[in-house]
Amino acid sequence: MEALTKNKFEFHDNILNFSNKSFYYLESFSPMKIDALNKYDAIILDARDVEFARIILKKFRSSSAIEFYLKPIFLINSKANEDPLLKELIDGIIVSFDQIPETINDINQISIKIAQLESSTSNSFEVQLFKKVLNFMFTRETNTFTPYPDILSSIGYCYPTVSVNFETFEEAKVLELLEWAEKENLIWPDFLDRVYLCSNCKNGHLSYREICPNCDSANMRSEDLVHHFPCGYIGAISDFKNNVDTVLNCPKCTKNLRHIGVDYDKPSIINHCQNCNEVFQDYLVKAKCAHCKTDTDVQFLLSKNINVYKLTKKGRTAAVGGISASDFSLSNEVFGTVNLKTFATMMHYEQERIKNNPILSANIVIIYIENIFDLYRKIGKSKERELLAEFVNIVRDNIKPADFICINNPSVLSVCVNDTNLQSAQLMVMKITDKLEELVFNNFDRFALNVFTQTVELSKEQSFDKQLHILIKEIVEKG
Numbered sequence: 001m002e003a004l005t006k007n008k009f010e011f012h013d014n015i016l017n018f019s020n021k022s023f024y025y026l027e028s029f030s031p032m033k034i035d036a037l038n039k040y041d042a043i044i045l046d047a048r049d050v051e052f053a054r055i056i057l058k059k060f061r062s063s064s065a066i067e068f069y070l071k072p073i074f075l076i077n078s079k080a081n082e083d084p085l086l087k088e089l090i091d092g093i094i095v096s097f098d099q100i101p102e103t104i105n106d107i108n109q110i111s112i113k114i115a116q117l118e119s120s121t122s123n124s125f126e127v128q129l130f131k132k133v134l135n136f137m138f139t140r141e142t143n144t145f146t147p148y149p150d151i152l153s154s155i156g157y158c159y160p161t162v163s164v165n166f167e168t169f170e171e172a173k174v175l176e177l178l179e180w181a182e183k184e185n186l187i188w189p190d191f192l193d194r195v196y197l198c199s200n201c202k203n204g205h206l207s208y209r210e211i212c213p214n215c216d217s218a219n220m221r222s223e224d225l226v227h228h229f230p231c232g233y234i235g236a237i238s239d240f241k242n243n244v245d246t247v248l249n250c251p252k253c254t255k256n257l258r259h260i261g262v263d264y265d266k267p268s269i270i271n272h273c274q275n276c277n278e279v280f281q282d283y284l285v286k287a288k289c290a291h292c293k294t295d296t297d298v299q300f301l302l303s304k305n306i307n308v309y310k311l312t313k314k315g316r317t318a319a320v321g322g323i324s325a326s327d328f329s330l331s332n333e334v335f336g337t338v339n340l341k342t343f344a345t346m347m348h349y350e351q352e353r354i355k356n357n358p359i360l361s362a363n364i365v366i367i368y369i370e371n372i373f374d375l376y377r378k379i380g381k382s383k384e385r386e387l388l389a390e391f392v393n394i395v396r397d398n399i400k401p402a403d404f405i406c407i408n409n410p411s412v413l414s415v416c417v418n419d420t421n422l423q424s425a426q427l428m429v430m431k432i433t434d435k436l437e438e439l440v441f442n443n444f445d446r447f448a449l450n451v452f453t454q455t456v457e458l459s460k461e462q463s464f465d466k467q468l469h470i471l472i473k474e475i476v477e478k479g
């Protein structure tokens with residue numbers, strides 16, 4: 001590719017090195033795949049093609065890898081546009097390559113901030129995703145989640161820093177994540193607006209219609225009701241009209257109507273259903289969802305506040321200090337499991353038992369579901385308990401009544417398998433793994449679950465806590 005010459009700043013094959021920084025110039029004809037761009041210090045993204053720029057920006061910012069989602073990105077050739085993502089998720093706009101020196105300071109600031117980020121792995125979907133959002137905000141020195149009206153969003157609004165991680169049709173999940181963060185005292189709300197969503201699928205693209213209370217048809221005609229004072233007759237205005245002139249005549253006493261308020265008035269409106277002929281005063285208002293087609297009486301729509309959120313002190317420090325979310329107690333809610341504390345106590349007794357009798361043995365099984373959070377992103381967090389209960393059932397079906405199961409966190413299960421030799425235990429675990437993968441594949445749109453397992457004999461020497469810690473660390477790093 002020939003060099004692009006813009007005064008003294010030249011990109012050769014889309015690459016420019018300046019002041020110890022490497023820049024990659026990305027335009028709609030660029031040959032390189034995005035996956036290979038993590039090694040550059042900054043991206044200069046050509047926004048002549050707005051749709052292209054939007055797709056690229058979304059690819060970077062929605063990645064779960066820090067070297068992509070925190071990459072400094074500057075727009076060039078950016079026309080004025082109202083796209084919220086292109087406004088909020090870039091690091092600046094340059095009008096020519098001559099301005100590249102002006103980006104150096106920003107790039108340095110971002111990299112200093114990145115070095116301060118806390119990086120422990122998280123155990124829940126909300127923590128994992130919200131930490132990512134906080135990392136972006138911390139490195140960009142912003143404190144506010146501003147909602148933008150957005151026709152692409154399924155709820156009509158988007159919060160760019162959060163929404164970029166979801167598909168536009170699952171925007172309601174953005175509100176759920178923000179509600180979670182509010183409950184965790186990470187953010188603080190200021191009311192801005194309210195939206196109404198389909199109670200079935202949480203979509204906000206609704207068509208509101210006045211409909212007949214008898215047959216639900218929207219095919220109805222409304223007209224004024226007329227009250228003729230001299231004779232007391234009340235009827236629809238069409239009863240007073242004739243085909244010849246515009247004079248209104250009373251159908252009962254045949255007098256002409258003269259002045260509204262003097263000899264007649266219009267006390268209300270009457271509706272006539274063209275479908276079932278019903279005549280009625282009060283119609284219903286229903287909202288039909290463009291997404292799932294459910295027609296809902298407006299009083300039953302889901303109402304959600306659209307707030308401007310600001311980070312609290314806890315939220316502002318969480319990027320560097322980590323998020324300590326409320327403890328979840330899944331074991332208490334999933335039948336047939338014990339919590340980690342009870343599990344550790346039972347394993348301690350197990351160790352004592354096998355120490356005293358050499359023919360007894362026990363195995364620990366760790367089941368790590370590496371991409372469980374990707375699955376929840378797809379099917380919704382509300383399915384978590386239900387799904388974990390299914391997983392536990394599968395494990396339970398394959399072990400003996402005296403064996404026991406612990407849910408360490410939503411992605412890790414541990415099982416104690418008594419008095420079985422290691423080889424049979426390993427075979428059994430393979431069977432369980434297949435069943436888990438099969439369950440998810442068949443029920444959730446052929447989703448491929450990544451299950452990693454570790455089956456070892458319970459050590460008689462090492463403390464159980466230490467063994468468990470090492471086992472989980474090994475398996476999580478391997479996965």
Ligand SMILES: [Zn+2]
Nearest residue numbers: 212215273276
């Ligand atoms: Zn009707």
Ligand SMILES: [Zn+2]
Nearest residue numbers: 228231250253
């Ligand atoms: Zn009359």
Ligand SMILES: [Zn+2]
Nearest residue numbers: 198201289292
């Ligand atoms: Zn719907």
